[in-house]
Amino acid sequence: MEAEVLRQKTAAASAHSRQEALQNQLDQLRTALRYPDRRQATAQREALARQKEALRQSLEEARTAFSACQNRHAALEGSMQRLSVLLQSMPAVDAGQESGRKAALETDKQQKTAALRLIQTRLDANTAARRNLDRQARRLAQLEERLQWVAALSDTANGKLAGKEKIMLETYVQMTFFDRIIRRANLRFLVMSGGQYELKRRVGAGSTRGQSGLELDVIDHYNGTERSVRSLSGGESFKASLSLALGLSDEIQSSAGGIRLEAMFVDEGFGSLDEESLQQAIQALARLTEGDRLVGIISHVSELKTRIDKQILVTKDKSGGSRVDILA
Incomplete structure (x- = not known):
């Protein structure tokens, strides 16, 4: 009986030692955790999931843009090749002749600019004259309307109304x-x-x-x-x-x-x-x-x-x- 008690005490002491060891190990693990509790860890996990989805969408957009750039690059490469072929077939450019053409074009541009300014000046004058004519036309219409009224009044006062007795x-x-x-x-x-x-x-x-x-x-x-x-x-x-x-x-x-x-x-x-x-x-x-x-x-x-x-x-x-x- 004593031997059994001793064995039980020994087992209890051993279990207590293992419990302390496990508790120390648990404390160490808790210290090593980045988040103190499950709620914060879950919130962080959800935030990371959203960030992951955003990064995935950005990656898809970047791949689409990259594909478009590749297509554009290929098109430009084709254009460059065609232009290179055309350039090789073009005759040599005479710099002096092109300078003369440039000077002639500059002179023509100046002449056309001066003509444009003259036309603009005439247009402004004509526009002002048109506005004045419109005002005069409206004034004339008012005077004609008043003239008709005064003429009718004059005809009435002077007995000149058509189809009526001629009584002044x-x-x-x-x-x-x-x-x-x-x-x-x-x-x-x-x-x-x-x-x-x-x-x-x-x-x-x-x-x-x-x-x-x-x-x-x-x-x-x-x-x-x-x-x-x-x-x-x-x-x-x-x-x-x-x-x-x-x-x-x-x-x-x-x-x-x-x-x-x-x-x-x-x-x-x-x-x-x-x-x-x-x-x-x-x-x-x-x-x-x-x-x-x-x-x-x-x-x-x-x-x-x-x-x-x-x-x-x-x-x-x-x-x-x-x-x-x-x-x-």
Whole structure:
């Protein structure tokens, strides 16, 4: 039994010695390792694997580039051989002749350079002129457009529009006042003509080729017709003229801001009137004298002497002079 215990102790001591030896050997091996643990070693191994792959790709690229260079080298070698053959077959170069050609080419180059500068200068000048012409053309187009507008306005103001009545702006304004004068004149003309005639401005022009707008027509209320005022007889024309003169006088007084015509003279025309027309004209003139207005009649008609109270008689003498008598 003791022998067995001794043997076991001896075995344990031997095992302990081997354990210490193994532990020392393990410590030495750990000291010899480049990485302290497995994680760092694995990371390093993966990094080395990536580096290896990059180096492999670089190697493939280098092999491809090397192959391309070899092909290029072979092509250049072939070109060199062909050029060498051509060079051997070329005649000898005369240096003096080539120098002369070079000088001639340099001179030609200088001439062409000078010509190019001249052309460039002309091109710049022409370009500037073209830009100026374009600006002038645009300005001209604007002026032409304005001219068309002004011409249309001028044609309108001067009554020159094609296919329209030839009524100038001045005539158009006159037409407005003329209508007012006619309305006042008709108050007299209806009385003088016994209600037969009435004046009317012609609205429609007979032709678009002539100026229009101030022509007069007369309405005959006896037969319901309308005709030109030129168709009136001498006495009727006198009545119409007198009515217009009176209408103008009335319109001036109405629109002239308080101006009053205190005197009016009628020269001749009474000799063309018959007895009834003469009576109507005198009655119309007599009504004008109301309100301290002076109406003078210049006439040689003897019938007027018995109808007018206040007269100025002018008598011609045989000696060549004249005599004035006032009858009040």
